[in-house]
Amino acid sequence: MTLHPEDLRVRQLGERRYDSPLADLLSTKQTSPHYVAEGDRVLLEDTVSMLAGHGLPSDQVPSFEAAGPRRKIYFDPANVTAGVLTCGGLCPGLNNVIRGLVQELAVHYGVKRIVGFRNGLQGLTAQHRDDTVELTPDAVRDIHTAGGTILGSSRGGQDADEMVDSLVARGIDILFVIGGDGGMRAATFLGAAIRRRGLEISVIGVPKTIDNDLPFTDQSFGFQSAFARATDFISAVAVEAAASPNGVGIVKLMGRHSGFIASYAALAANAADIVLIPEIPFVLGGAEGLLAHVERHVRAKGRVVIVLAEGAGQDLLEDHGLATDASGNLKLGNIGELLKDSITAHLTGAGLAPTIRYIDPSYAVRSIAANAYDSVYCLRLAHAAVHAAMAGCTEAAVARWRRRFVHVPLSLMTSRRNQVDPDGDLWLSVLETTCQPAEFGPARQRERVRAGFC
Ligand SMILES: Nc1ncnc2c1ncn2[C@@H]1O[C@H](COP(=O)(O)OP(=O)(O)OP(=O)(O)O)[C@@H](O)[C@H]1O
Numbered sequence: 001m002t003l004h005p006e007d008l009r010v011r012q013l014g015e016r017r018y019d020s021p022l023a024d025l026l027s028t029k030q031t032s033p034h035y036v037a038e039g040d041r042v043l044l045e046d047t048v049s050m051l052a053g054h055g056l057p058s059d060q061v062p063s064f065e066a067a068g069p070r071r072k073i074y075f076d077p078a079n080v081t082a083g084v085l086t087c088g089g090l091c092p093g094l095n096n097v098i099r100g101l102v103q104e105l106a107v108h109y110g111v112k113r114i115v116g117f118r119n120g121l122q123g124l125t126a127q128h129r130d131d132t133v134e135l136t137p138d139a140v141r142d143i144h145t146a147g148g149t150i151l152g153s154s155r156g157g158q159d160a161d162e163m164v165d166s167l168v169a170r171g172i173d174i175l176f177v178i179g180g181d182g183g184m185r186a187a188t189f190l191g192a193a194i195r196r197r198g199l200e201i202s203v204i205g206v207p208k209t210i211d212n213d214l215p216f217t218d219q220s221f222g223f224q225s226a227f228a229r230a231t232d233f234i235s236a237v238a239v240e241a242a243a244s245p246n247g248v249g250i251v252k253l254m255g256r257h258s259g260f261i262a263s264y265a266a267l268a269a270n271a272a273d274i275v276l277i278p279e280i281p282f283v284l285g286g287a288e289g290l291l292a293h294v295e296r297h298v299r300a301k302g303r304v305v306i307v308l309a310e311g312a313g314q315d316l317l318e319d320h321g322l323a324t325d326a327s328g329n330l331k332l333g334n335i336g337e338l339l340k341d342s343i344t345a346h347l348t349g350a351g352l353a354p355t356i357r358y359i360d361p362s363y364a365v366r367s368i369a370a371n372a373y374d375s376v377y378c379l380r381l382a383h384a385a386v387h388a389a390m391a392g393c394t395e396a397a398v399a400r401w402r403r404r405f406v407h408v409p410l411s412l413m414t415s416r417r418n419q420v421d422p423d424g425d426l427w428l429s430v431l432e433t434t435c436q437p438a439e440f441g442p443a444r445q446r447e448r449v450r451a452g453f454c
């Protein structure tokens with residue numbers, strides 16, 4: 001995937017004519033290992049060979065606009081009305097982001113009107129646009145201690161022009177969309193509809209997803225909290241499997257198309273013998289298949305612990321990929337049940353009748369409050385989002401990229417999916433930790449498309 005400077009350029013609503021209330025704080029700021037000055041840029045790539053591969057002078061290699069406060073801003077804070085919504089699946093930290101946005105807007109920029117739209121994009125329909133939550137610093141003071149979102153969320157598409165009509169009707173100048181890949185796509189279409197109508201409304205995305213499947217962000221907020229919670233279930237199943245004859249522990253974790261939760265939780269628990277993720281297909285039967293490996297493991301160690309991403313092995317299920325939810329996301333078949341049944345049948349046939357311990361924590365990993373790391377991360381993303389919006393950036397998301405906060409054009413945010421790279425160092429760590437074979441079944445020619453950014 002080749003990115004050109006124009007792919008990385010963030011759209012600006014217009015000239016920044018107002019002094020920022022934060023200007024005093026910025027007077028001595030310059031780029032350092034701990035700060036990226038206004039106007040400086042953050043490199044897309046971070047190895048010598050990748051940079052050299054461009055054959056370009058260093059100021060022309062692909063780079064992101066740095067996030068952060070600007071000395072001059074586009075919006076007059078006294079006249080700004082901001083809107084906030086959360087959409088898609090729940091994710092630890094949604095309330096932290098809402099709180100951070102409101103505090104930064106109100107306390108530092110003096111924005112008086114902040115409107116929370118209820119239940120995701122549904123809140124922007126003509127029917128629901130007046131049923132909003134007034135967001136004040138007092139109203140959000142304690143919300144970050146709870147999981148979920150005080151605004152509610154939803155799946156399902158809405159008409160972009162109807163949503164723009166709602167923004168106009170409510171006098172919204174800035175809309176913050178806190179969402180996953182679908183939410184970022186919706187924000188992209190909303191931004192385009194606003195542009196077509198010549199309106200000066202900033203749309204800023206704050207990318208969230210426990211699946212960590214969004215590109216151009218080191219990790220999405222909530223992911224760390226979710227995989228930390230998932231770790232507990234792996235540890236539990238490992239204890240159970242170890243205490244039972246031919247113990248087989250299986251944990252099925254969320255991860256529709258990306259196996260980050262399964263991989264990180266398995267590394268954190270350091271108790272898994274096999275990790276199965278959507279990115280790496282596997283076969284059940286045959287000498288190199290999963291079942292034969294499970295049997296060998298149980299014979300040698302007396303037990304086996306398997307961590308499974310819900311999207312793994314979908315090709316092994318009948319009718320896979322046929323149904324979708326209201327947002328168009330694939331409804332997954334239950335690979336956990338298939339594995340449980342196949343392993344039971346195989347081990348029983350091999351004279352190793354197993355004790356199966358199967359846990360599907362499902363929503364339990366994402367409905368929790370953010371942990372300390374995610375809480376900090378959410379707050380800082382919220383600050384970056386407010387600075388971007390007040391400066392007049394639009395059709396952009398804020399993200400942390402190679403430890404720096406940056407602006408990513410929304411179109412780029414939805415251009416690909418972040419997945420575990422089978423040739424990357426994360427998966428290598430999983431293989432080193434589990435000692436499982438690189439693949440179950442005949443070696444395949446893997447698509448190289450996954451190797452790239454992220
Ligand atoms: N291509 C699209 N165009 C317009 N709206 C979209 C598009 N894709 C998704 N949306 C809308 O964005 C909202 C959120 O999408 P979705 O339900 O897929 O969750 P998400 O934001 O991807 O979060 P997560 O992946 O964490 O569950 C939904 O209301 C959905 O209808």
Ligand SMILES: O=P(O)(O)OC[C@H]1O[C@](O)(CO)[C@@H](O)[C@@H]1O
Nearest residue numbers: 089090210211254255256325366
């Ligand atoms: O909230 P729903 O519609 O049950 O969807 C669950 C999906 O949402 C996610 O939590 C986030 O995309 C996935 O991991 C999971 O497959």
Ligand SMILES: [Mg+2]
Nearest residue numbers: 088180181182
């Ligand atoms: Mg999604």
